[in-house]
Amino acid sequence: QVQLVESGGGLVQAGGSLRLSCAASGLTFSSYVMGWFRQAPGKEREFVAAISWNGISTYYADSVKGRFTISRDNAKNTVYLQMNSLKPEDTAVYYCARRYSSGYYDSQSYGNWGQGTQVTVSS
Numbered sequence: 001q002v003q004l005v006e007s008g009g010g011l012v013q014a015g016g017s018l019r020l021s022c023a024a025s026g027l028t029f030s031s032y033v034m035g036w037f038r039q040a041p042g043k044e045r046e047f048v049a050a051i052s053w054n055g056i057s058t059y060y061a062d063s064v065k066g067r068f069t070i071s072r073d074n075a076k077n078t079v080y081l082q083m084n085s086l087k088p089e090d091t092a093v094y095y096c097a098r099r100y101s102s103g104y105y106d107s108q109s110y111g112n113w114g115q116g117t118q119v120t121v122s123s
Contacts, residue, residue: 002025002027003024004097007020009093010118010119018083018086020094022096030054034079035049037095047104048060051079058070068084092119097111097113
C-alpha cells in the first residue's frame with residue numbers, strides 16, 4: 001500500500017533552518033504531484049508547497065514564498081522541504097501527501113497523508 005514517511009522536524013530558533021524529507025513507497029512516485037501541508041494547534045490544515053511530477057513547476061503559499069523551497073528526487077522517491085528564515089508562526093506539524101485530483105492548494109485534492117513531523121520554532 002502507499003506509504004509516506006516524513007522526517008527532519010525538530011526544535012529550532014527563529015531565523016534558523018530545517019530540511020524536511022518525505023519518503024514514498026507503494027506508488028509510482030514520479031507520476032504524481034506531491035505537496036506539503038501543515039497544521040498548527042487549533043487551526044485547519046493549510047497548504048505550504050507543491051511540486052509537479054518532474055520538479056519543474058513549484059507552488060507556494062504566500063506565507064512561505066521566498067523562505068521555503070520544495071524539491072524532489074524521483075530516483076529516491078523522496079520530496080523535500082527546505083525551510084529557511086523560520087518564524088515562530090511556522091510552528092506546526094508538517095505533512096506530505098500525494099495529489100490525486102485537480103488543484104494544487106486544496107487539501108481535499110490530496111491523499112495518502114503521512115504521519116507528520118513536528119516543527120517548533122522558538123522566538
